Amino acid sequence: MASTSAVPANHSLHDMMHDLMLKSDETEDDGISRELDLTEVGIIRKLRWHIDRIPILEKFRRSVDMAAMPTNREEYLRTKLHQAYPKLHATVLKNISAEGQKLVSPEKIKEIAEIFLQIAGGFHKKWFWTYDDRFNIRLTKFRNTPPTVSYPETFHLFPKLPSELRHMIWGFAVWTQDRFVDTYRLRRIKSAPCPALFLTCKEAKLHATKMYKRVRNGDLLYGKIMPASRKVRGPLISFENDIVMIGDWELWNSLGKPYPKEIVKLQAMGLPLRPIHKRIEKLSTWGFHRVLLERPHYVHPELLFYKNSRRHLTNFTKYGVRCDWGWTWTDNMEEVWTVDGVHNYIDDSVRKYIARVFPPVPGDDCICSLCERADLANGEPLLYQKPDPSDFEEHERIFETIDAGYYWGGNPMSMAQGLRLSNMQLL
Structure with missing residues (x-):
């Protein structure tokens, strides 16, 4: 425990x-920061169970230079993902097409692959993998921050x-x-x-x-x-x-x-x-x-x-x-x-x-x-x-x-x- x-x-x-929330506000593509439908969520969950042997992740991992990673880690990984994707294309088609037969569009498959790799890399804006208990890894949404009210820094009449x-x-x-x-x-x-x-x-x-x-x-x-x-x-x-x-x-x-x-x-x-x-x-x-x-x-x-x-x-x-x-x-x-x-x-x-x-x-x-x-x-x-x-x-x-x-x-x-x-x- x-x-x-x-x-x-x-x-x-x-x-x-x-401090703890991952930042990817202005840099993430609109197409992959949208809400996922149930089919897409299901495919990403299935891919997770093959994460240790699936070639997509391993090939992407090899394209990343850990020693040269800058302070803005999320932006660096997102840039490397776009650079590496052409080399991953064949592997993506093979793996994701097998997981979701309904995804016939190459553009849709590319989008799912990017979402999956961003979540796997921990730099997606809305989703992440986490342990729900000792045995279950769950696809989880980031939560909204509780609403707060902005107050003036000074209020000189307070003592009155x-x-x-x-x-x-x-x-x-x-x-x-x-x-x-x-x-x-x-x-x-x-x-x-x-x-x-x-x-x-x-x-x-x-x-x-x-x-x-x-x-x-x-x-x-x-x-x-x-x-x-x-x-x-x-x-x-x-x-x-x-x-x-x-x-x-x-x-x-x-x-x-x-x-x-x-x-x-x-x-x-x-x-x-x-x-x-x-x-x-x-x-x-x-x-x-x-x-x-x-x-x-x-x-x-x-x-x-x-x-x-x-x-x-x-x-x-x-x-x-x-x-x-x-x-x-x-x-x-x-x-x-x-x-x-x-x-x-x-x-x-x-x-x-x-x-x-x-x-x-x-x-x-x-x-x-x-x-x-x-x-x-x-x-x-x-x-x-x-x-x-x-x-x-x-x-x-x-x-x-x-x-x-x-x-x-x-x-x-x-x-x-x-x-x-x-x-x-x-x-």
């Missing part, structure tokens, strides 16, 4: 997005505003800091930068302090969580506003004795919980409102955002009960972010890319398994209509009424690993 990498303390979330209004503004500012808190499995805080508002002015610090808690020694399970004003050793966290990186959290990573099974058995027998169970329950009452996970990860992002999406994990048919004990810390979830690796098969490197996936930014597709399955249906009848990305109630209703394995054609291996898990693996 890949562990979550630390986020620079002096970077806001939007700084990270600016009513104190109530100033306090409201400072409260909103705590959220918009986009402050990262890195944790080890939600058990211990690994890093937590000083909140920016603590360095702004005395009034900002005074108000922001009320919205933070101090965790003694950074231990979320065994350390005391107290008001931030307390002068004790320990990092600060705002459970309502900070973006908490969950590391490789997986149902509290209980070894040997899966905690959900223990809880169900103890409750069925009328026995008290163990001390570790009580500590997890106490931490869960604080809740986390914004989280970030780095993929590949055992937990699919939708499991953190949609309560009914994890029904197959919380229904213990052996005991005839539903137990959400291990997930109660997500009850007030407002945002889920992911860090994905943008894979570059030209020089075998991976670049990090961060994005908000739930709720989807306006204009983005929903990445939940319901919507993904509907997109791949290609005319196949399903028991539900694809919900609107912003219709959260409809998502929950469908998740509640349809078995997680059914809408994947009874083949759970085709879904993400975090959705293949079942409570049978916890028994």
Whole structure:
């Protein structure tokens, strides 16, 4: 399992997005930056499975001089692609024509080849390859940046505003800091930068302090969580506003004795919980409102955002009960972010890319398994209509009424690993 990498303390979330997103704005051809239809997406996905032996990629790779690659890597690779394509033409026709018999136009085949090589090289504008879990590599779209409002750099009348209004503004500012808190499995805080508002002015610090808690020694399970004003050793966290990186959290990573099974058995027998169970329950009452996970990860992002999406994990048919004990810390979830690796098969490197996936930014597709399955249906009848990305109630209703394995054609291996898990693996 890949562990979550630390986020620079002096970077806001939007700084990270600016640094990590791949830039190819003015230089990419209009013809290959357009939306792909399902046939084209299907062909590119098929080509991916032959990526280690397909001659197109290998011939293109040999045309690239890694040592001479300039700072503007994307522009260099795009230029080399146009230079190398005449030599690749015969190989392109052989491979892509075999994958998509409907593509009879040489111009169309050339376009698909360019798109495929740009995605494989990690310099396409809209698509990239990434690991969804340890085993599944997925063709993924770059996400839109959450909308922001531009503010004037100075506002000299701010001190003259009513104190109530100033306090409201400072409260909103705590959220918009986009402050990262890195944790080890939600058990211990690994890093937590000083909140920016603590360095702004005395009034900002005074108000922001009320919205933070101090965790003694950074231990979320065994350390005391107290008001931030307390002068004790320990990092600060705002459970309502900070973006908490969950590391490789997986149902509290209980070894040997899966905690959900223990809880169900103890409750069925009328026995008290163990001390570790009580500590997890106490931490869960604080809740986390914004989280970030780095993929590949055992937990699919939708499991953190949609309560009914994890029904197959919380229904213990052996005991005839539903137990959400291990997930109660997500009850007030407002945002889920992911860090994905943008894979570059030209020089075998991976670049990090961060994005908000739930709720989807306006204009983005929903990445939940319901919507993904509907997109791949290609005319196949399903028991539900694809919900609107912003219709959260409809998502929950469908998740509640349809078995997680059914809408994947009874083949759970085709879904993400975090959705293949079942409570049978916890028994």
